Amino acid sequence: MKIKKGIAQEGFVKWESPSNIALVKYWGKYGRQYPTNPSISFTLSNAKTSTSCKYTIKENSQDPIISNFKFEGKENLAFENRIQKFLTSVIDYFPVLNQLSLELESENTFPHSSGIASSASAMSALALCICDIEKSIVEDYKENFTQRASILARLGSGSASRSVIEKLAIWGKNDFVAHADNDYAIAFGDNVHTDFHKYHDDILIVSKNEKSVSSSAGHKLMDGNPYAEARYQDANKNLGLILNAMKSGDHDAFIHIVEREAMSLHALMMCSDPSYILMEPNTIEVINRVRSFRRETNIPVCFTLDAGPNVHLLYPDDYTDKLTPFISEQLMPLTQNHNIIRDHVGNGPTKLD
Numbered sequence: 001m002k003i004k005k006g007i008a009q010e011g012f013v014k015w016e017s018p019s020n021i022a023l024v025k026y027w028g029k030y031g032r033q034y035p036t037n038p039s040i041s042f043t044l045s046n047a048k049t050s051t052s053c054k055y056t057i058k059e060n061s062q063d064p065i066i067s068n069f070k071f072e073g074k075e076n077l078a079f080e081n082r083i084q085k086f087l088t089s090v091i092d093y094f095p096v097l098n099q100l101s102l103e104l105e106s107e108n109t110f111p112h113s114s115g116i117a118s119s120a121s122a123m124s125a126l127a128l129c130i131c132d133i134e135k136s137i138v139e140d141y142k143e144n145f146t147q148r149a150s151i152l153a154r155l156g157s158g159s160a161s162r163s164v165i166e167k168l169a170i171w172g173k174n175d176f177v178a179h180a181d182n183d184y185a186i187a188f189g190d191n192v193h194t195d196f197h198k199y200h201d202d203i204l205i206v207s208k209n210e211k212s213v214s215s216s217a218g219h220k221l222m223d224g225n226p227y228a229e230a231r232y233q234d235a236n237k238n239l240g241l242i243l244n245a246m247k248s249g250d251h252d253a254f255i256h257i258v259e260r261e262a263m264s265l266h267a268l269m270m271c272s273d274p275s276y277i278l279m280e281p282n283t284i285e286v287i288n289r290v291r292s293f294r295r296e297t298n299i300p301v302c303f304t305l306d307a308g309p310n311v312h313l314l315y316p317d318d319y320t321d322k323l324t325p326f327i328s329e330q331l332m333p334l335t336q337n338h339n340i341i342r343d344h345v346g347n348g349p350t351k352l353d
């Protein structure tokens with residue numbers, strides 16, 4: 001890797017990147033952040049991170065990569081150290097980092113303490129900034145930019161690999177999509193029924209409290225989980241089923257898989273050793289109310305869960321008006337301080353001026 005000759009020694013890039021919600025979940029990893037099963041997610045729109053990066057091409061490769069890190073306008077040493085450690089650990093994949101000194105500023109469009117996992121949006125925004133710098137300063141750059149950003153995002157947080165892709169992303173080798181890869185996520189939005197381009201995701205914040213077990217500790221516990229192998233096979237099978245449902249626009253089949261995936265993720269936590277529960281009583285109450293409402297009305301609304309207590313309510317755009325009273329009267333009272341983030345499937349990251 002060589003830096004182009006005669007270029008400016010400093011510059012600035014800024015990217016905004018969204019969060020995503022998995023429909024078939026990634027849970028368990030090996031090696032350098034490779035997934036033990038394939039996953040598929042909706043890329044969101046409103047829940048996003050914007051990161052700006054002022055860079056200088058440095059003389060001495062021993063100097064730290066990060067010279068300053070501000071989160072929501074304030075210096076944040078804990079985050080700075082984490083990112084410094086992460087970027088140092090990926091220099092073998094991204095040698096350009098040896099030549100860079102970075103001043104970063106990052107902020108989320110959703111409240112940091114809302115209980116929404118921000119690692120996917122944060123890591124993908126950071127990866128896009130770095131790959132963008134790489135693209136503009138490295139001589140004879142021939143990489144696929146999106147793939148490269150997805151790889152770097154993945155190394156930071158597995159699920160972040162999917163956030164660089166618009167609408168619908170698949171990450172991980174599987175039996176159904178030949179060009180899917182463990183290194184990076186690929187786009188799949190163009191292959192599904194257009195109903196799924198306009199899906200809503202209303203995130204019901206049941207609790208803002210910090211999780212008792214982090215995602216990385218949770219992934220690790222899959223190593224000793226007696227159901228791990230069965231889970232990896234089930235996830236692969238579920239990917240095939242959900243792809244068929246999404247191609248044909250079969251909402252019932254879609255709902256069936258999405259809800260089983262959410263339940264399987266939490267069941268795996270409950271039978272890990274040590275076992276743990278991330279759902280709260282109101283998580284279960286929301287689930288029960290969603291299922292009763294669907295039975296009574298036949299409206300294709302379903303839930304999914306991340307590694308936490310908050311419930312993602314998924315439904316097609318056409319049903320928005322019919323769902324609004326149900327959400328505000330029956331679900332909002334079960335959230336912490338009537339906290340809800342209304343989001344929908346989005347078009348992926350944007351480069352800002």
Ligand code: PMV
Pocket residue numbers: 021022024025026027039119157158159160215216219265306307
């Ligand atoms: O990206 P991580 O390591 O925070 O893992 C996230 C895993 C889940 O959100 C629970 C599922 C997924 O596929 O996003």
